[in-house]
Amino acid sequence: MNVVLWIIASLLAAAFVGAGLLKLIQPKEKLSASGLGWVDAYSPGMVKAIGALDFLGGIGLVLPAFLDIAPVLVPVAALGLVIVMIGAAVVHGRRKEWPMVVANIVLLALAAVVAWGRFGPYSFS
Template identity: 60%
Template sequence: MNVVLWIVAGVLAAAFLGAGGMKAAQPKEKLAAEPRMGWTEDFSGGAIKTIGALEVLGAIGLILPALLDIAPILVPIAATGLAAAMLGAIIVHARRNETAGIVAPAVLFVLSAFVAWGRFGPYAF
């Protein structure tokens, strides 16, 4: 199960690093032009950049603490934070009646919650 948790954490880290990096690096106007980024209209540019930065930090927190064996308790904390962020994304998409936009955050929520459960519980470092 430890290997499965590492694989899921790696996939999550890659996904959040890409998505968060995009949100943190691109201006709001460019993001709003993307097909599945209509939600950006509801947030300020600073809020979008903050969300992106937190996703990048969460991605780093899923891998580095355990890899370097420095404060590995940060791994399940990062997973919990990312799960909370995805819960927020699900709510935003649901309020905007973007049912297709709910699928990806829901999958990421389940995977993040799985890593949090595994690393807080029976497969802690």
């Protein structure tokens, strides 16, 4: 199960780091034009903040354990991403973007598995 948790955390990290960088680097208008219509309802600063949460959460899923520096941050990051995905699912649900809601729920479930495993029976202690 430890290997499975590493694989899940690594895949989630890649997804969240990529999504976070996209939101941090691209201007809000370009994000909107590329199909992320939800950004129109938020300020540029809020979009950057969401990107920062995605990026830091993704880094937090693997880097602390990989470097063996405060590995307790791995399940904390996973729990934070669960909260971010709840918010994302609500936003996409209100916009009736059902495929995005499904994607958010899948990411939420995977992050919850990492949080459960690393807080519980497969912690780094």
